[in-house]
Amino acid sequence: MPDSSAAPAVHAGRPVGAAGTFALGGRLPVNRLGYGAMQLTGPGVWGEPKDPDEAVRVLRRAVELGVNFIDTADSYGPFVSERLIHEALHPYPDDLVVATKGGLTRPGPDDWRPVGRPEYLRQQCELSLRHLGLERIDLYQLHRIDEKVPVADQLGELSLLQQEGKIRFIGLSEVSVAQLEEARKLVDVVSVQNLYNLSDRSAESVLEYAEQEDVAFIPWFPIATGELARPGGPLETAAHQHGATPSQLALAWLLRRSPVMLPIPGTSRLTHLEENAQAARIELTDAEFEELAAAVQP
Ligand SMILES: NC(=O)c1ccc[n+]([C@@H]2O[C@H](COP(=O)([O-])OP(=O)(O)OC[C@H]3O[C@@H](n4cnc5c(N)ncnc54)[C@H](OP(=O)(O)O)[C@@H]3O)[C@@H](O)[C@H]2O)c1
Numbered sequence: 456m457p458d459s460s461a462a463p464a465v466h467a468g469r470p471v472g473a474a475g476t477f478a479l480g481g482r483l484p485v486n487r488l489g490y491g492a493m494q495l496t497g498p499g500v501w502g503e504p505k506d507p508d509e510a511v512r513v514l515r516r517a518v519e520l521g522v523n524f525i526d527t528a529d530s531y532g533p534f535v536s537e538r539l540i541h542e543a544l545h546p547y548p549d550d551l552v553v554a555t556k557g558g559l560t561r562p563g564p565d566d567w568r569p570v571g572r573p574e575y576l577r578q579q580c581e582l583s584l585r586h587l588g589l590e591r592i593d594l595y596q597l598h599r600i601d602e603k604v605p606v607a608d609q610l611g612e613l614s615l616l617q618q619e620g621k622i623r624f625i626g627l628s629e630v631s632v633a634q635l636e637e638a639r640k641l642v643d644v645v646s647v648q649n650l651y652n653l654s655d656r657s658a659e660s661v662l663e664y665a666e667q668e669d670v671a672f673i674p675w676f677p678i679a680t681g682e683l684a685r686p687g688g689p690l691e692t693a694a695h696q697h698g699a700t701p702s703q704l705a706l707a708w709l710l711r712r713s714p715v716m717l718p719i720p721g722t723s724r725l726t727h728l729e730e731n732a733q734a735a736r737i738e739l740t741d742a743e744f745e746e747l748a749a750a751v752q753p
Pocket of ligand 1: 493598629679682684702721727731
């Protein structure tokens with residue numbers, strides 16, 4: 456649990472804490488700047504990474520920098536990302552939340568297909584528990600709602616897993632406000648993970664809903680898969696002016712956008728991880744926030 460009395464020391468060596476915390480479900484606090492572990496696999500989010508040792512170093516360094524919220528999925532690899540997290544970090548620090556997902560199958564590289572049949576979701580949850588070496592998953596996210604299966608069946612199975620103590624909290628991914636409202640009539644939903652960044656704000660209405668309801672909003676592609684970080688990209692001039700890097704500004708903007716925002720930037724490299732972690736220290740003024748929003752038109 457974050458301890459505010461230890462905050463100055465934490466910030467010195469662990470910059471991630473500077474962005475503050477969000478309590479999942481009102482009672483599981485995590486630092487708002489997390490880490491997304493999808494980039495740790497081979498190309499097309501398929502198979503083993505080119506440099507598994509670097510993947511392990513990235514995960515360990517993320518925790519040293521103060522990350523205590525790591526996002527992954529059974530389908531990253533498949534299972535490669537979860538296994539690397541286990542290898543690098545197990546036994547886990549007490550305050551680490553590993554959030555995983557189930558509900559997308561992988562016939563091959565870059566191929567993702569929803570399967571929401573209850574027995575499949577149960578099997579994948581059991582496999583994630585085994586691969587992560589956990590007795591309970593703190594946040595289990597339905598990766599996609601499968602349109603071919605009644606949503607009550609999909610969420611009903613997650614609810615059963617929750618009652619059995621295998622899942623603590625339930626989250627959703629890539630949903631509309633209407634889907635979120637429907638889901639919340641069936642189960643308690645503590646987080647929603649949708650595509651959102653400075654250059655793609657199409658999930659704005661979902662973010663606003665999450666903000667109103669105190670549901671965590673986890674923006675995936677927070678730096679637009681690197682597009683917002685590249686030299687010559689839309690944030691380069693502003694980054695020079697701020698003495699920051701484009702990727703740091705993209706993340707600082709998200710952190711400033713809402714207190715329910717939990718960005719999970721992904722990287723396979725230590726250098727990028729270190730750079731992204733420093734984004735937590737950047738505090739944008741209202742004027743700077745508006746300027747960046749205007750500089751990158753969605
Ligand atoms: N729910 C869903 O459907 C869904 C979909 C996609 C992703 N996600 C989750 O969201 C997380 C974040 O998404 P993402 O990783 O695809 O996209 P992202 O965080 O927007 O961008 C990652 C890309 O940016 C590069 N990058 C990272 N930091 C950089 C820096 N400081 N300078 C330059 N380039 C940098 C990375 O390359 P290097 O490896 O070379 O650093 C990588 O190619 C994923 O890891 C995953 O956990 C969820």
